[in-house]
Amino acid sequence: MVNQSKPEVAIFGGSFDPPHKGHQQIVRKAVQILDIDKLIVLPAYLNPFKNVSLANPEKRLEWCYQLFDGIPKVVVDDYEIRQNKSVRTSQSVKHFNNTYSVKYLIIGSDNLSTLTKWHEFKWLNDHITWVIVTRKGHPVQTEGLKSWRILEIDFPISSTTIREKKDLRYIDNKIKQSVEKTIKDKKE
Known part of the structure; x- marks a missing residue:
């Protein structure tokens, strides 16, 4: 009998608003260190904890397809959008x-302060291993998490900073050209 x-x-x-080189670094490192068959990048239609968006969901999805294209084991999925x-x-x-066995959920350490407020947190906590990406200024506090791994990333930027400061160095x-145009159009 075949298994x-x-x-x-x-x-x-995530929102990926916009996606940046730090996201690429997270994905590449996760594929290297996690025992997985596939990593699914899943852009959100709307993050329930955010109310401001640079780009519409379709544009963010397009950026993700372009940014993560060609990285082995990585697929971008439009389910939420x-x-x-x-x-x-x-x-x-x-x-x-x-379709799959979801083994890991990758989150930034900046999400830890609101994690227990997530819908069905207890169910998630019972069924997945949290992969916590380090972020400067956001300590890794794992109290209450049943299973977790730390993904050390030393990246000095966030999508929020890119949006607020219009700093495209990390795009x-x-x-880059599409993000720049979206930022410019948003100002007008």
Whole structure:
């Protein structure tokens, strides 16, 4: 009898508004150190904890396709954007568990302060391993997490800083012109 186990995956969700070289670094390192068959980059339609957006969901999805194209084991999925509304992380994990075994959820350490407020946090905590990406100024506090791994990334920028300061140094050339145009159009 052949074992028909599902491929094991990590999900890296977020606004990606805009996606930047730090996101690429996270994805590349996660693929190297996590025992997974695939890493799913999952742009959010709307982050329930944010109310300001630089780019519309379709533009952010396009940027993600361009930015992560060619990285082995990495796929960008439009599941949350296709829902045309904010999607809870637990819903996405359950959706992908139909096809895969979702083993890891990659989050920035800046999310730890609100993590217990996430819908079905307890269910998530029971079913996945948190992969916590280090972020300057956001300590890694793992109290209450059942299973976690630390992904050390030393990257000096965030999407918020890029939006606020219009600093495109950390935007990959594949999408830089489009991000610059979106920022310019947003000002007008």
